[in-house]
Amino acid sequence: MDTLDTMAETFKLLSDKTRLTILSLLKERELCVCNIVDMLQMSQPSISQHLRKMKAGGLVSESRRGKWTYYALTIDDKPFVNEILSHIPSQSSKIEWLDNQESVCD
Amino acid sequence: MDTLDTMAETFKLLSDKTRLTILSLLKERELCVCNIVDMLQMSQPSISQHLRKMKAGGLVSESRRGKWTYYALTIDDKPFVNEILSHIPSQSSKIEWLDNQESVCD
DNA sequence: CAATTATGTAATTATATGCTTATATAATTG
DNA sequence: CAATTATATAAGCATATAATTACATAATTG
Numbered sequence: 001m002d003t004l005d006t007m008a009e010t011f012k013l014l015s016d017k018t019r020l021t022i023l024s025l026l027k028e029r030e031l032c033v034c035n036i037v038d039m040l041q042m043s044q045p046s047i048s049q050h051l052r053k054m055k056a057g058g059l060v061s062e063s064r065r066g067k068w069t070y071y072a073l074t075i076d077d078k079p080f081v082n083e084i085l086s087h088i089p090s091q092s093s094k095i096e097w098l099d100n101q102e103s104v105c106d
Numbered sequence: 107m108d109t110l111d112t113m114a115e116t117f118k119l120l121s122d123k124t125r126l127t128i129l130s131l132l133k134e135r136e137l138c139v140c141n142i143v144d145m146l147q148m149s150q151p152s153i154s155q156h157l158r159k160m161k162a163g164g165l166v167s168e169s170r171r172g173k174w175t176y177y178a179l180t181i182d183d184k185p186f187v188n189e190i191l192s193h194i195p196s197q198s199s200k201i202e203w204l205d206n207q208e209s210v211c212d
Numbered sequence: 213c214a215a216t217t218a219t220g221t222a223a224t225t226a227t228a229t230g231c232t233t234a235t236a237t238a239a240t241t242g
Numbered sequence: 243c244a245a246t247t248a249t250a251t252a253a254g255c256a257t258a259t260a261a262t263t264a265c266a267t268a269a270t271t272g
Contacts, residue, residue: 003195008121015120067239155221170268
């Protein structure tokens with residue numbers, strides 16, 4: 001059980017449509033920044049800033065592999081956030097779209 | 107299942123500490139505005155504005171009875187919000203404090 | 213019905229937020 | 243190692259948000 005302050009901060013992270021979409025995408029699998037940029041059709045700095053905030057809030061983790069930085073959910077120990085994300089509409093179609101794309105980032 | 111937009115809007119309502127506290131208080135029982143003002147030690151207009159936003163977002167309902175306007179949770183049909191509120195730390199001690207107060211509003 | 217009590221609303225202000233542009237850093241590749 | 247690719251960061255701007263102050267409305271009470 002978190003404090004009200006901690007929970008409010010988490011909700012602030014969840015209250016942005018872009019971040020919520022990113023989280024729902026990461027629910028499917030880990031993704032690199034350029035993947036997310038492609039799928040959301042938004043600028044790279046904007047996506048990077050959202051990812052930074054979510055990392056600071058403990059919702060995602062990053063791991064650099066070669067040129068790419070991959071982000072993944074880190075909510076296994078957060079039952080409360082897990083429960084919330086289970087209610088988010090699936091973005092699997094966007095993931096399928098990504099898989100059918102010519103790789104844009106490389 | 108709501109849309110991402112709807113969910114983001116709900117999270118925005120939940121992302122303010124004052125509103126989150128009010129919701130957790132209303133989980134205990136319905137309260138009039140002056141009760142909430144007393145418990146949160148905040149100005150009446152500020153509380154009123156928060157309540158208005160939550161009413162617009164469908165989280166609470168108001169019912170005027172005499173001089174007082176009572177607010178109550180309206181999340182029975184919102185399993186998703188219900189689930190979230192079940193994770194909020196209890197505010198029952200604040201309610202007890204209220205019950206032991208000389209009635210401040212009247 | 214005038215005064216009081218409870219609440220709502222509008223205007224203002226200060227701060228927070230998200231996006232863009234420009235630039236920096238880091239790894240890769242030819 | 244120079245050029246390219248992927249990502250991060252900083253500065254600036256426009257909008258959003260929450261709180262205060264002042265005022266409006268509504269019901270109650272003497």
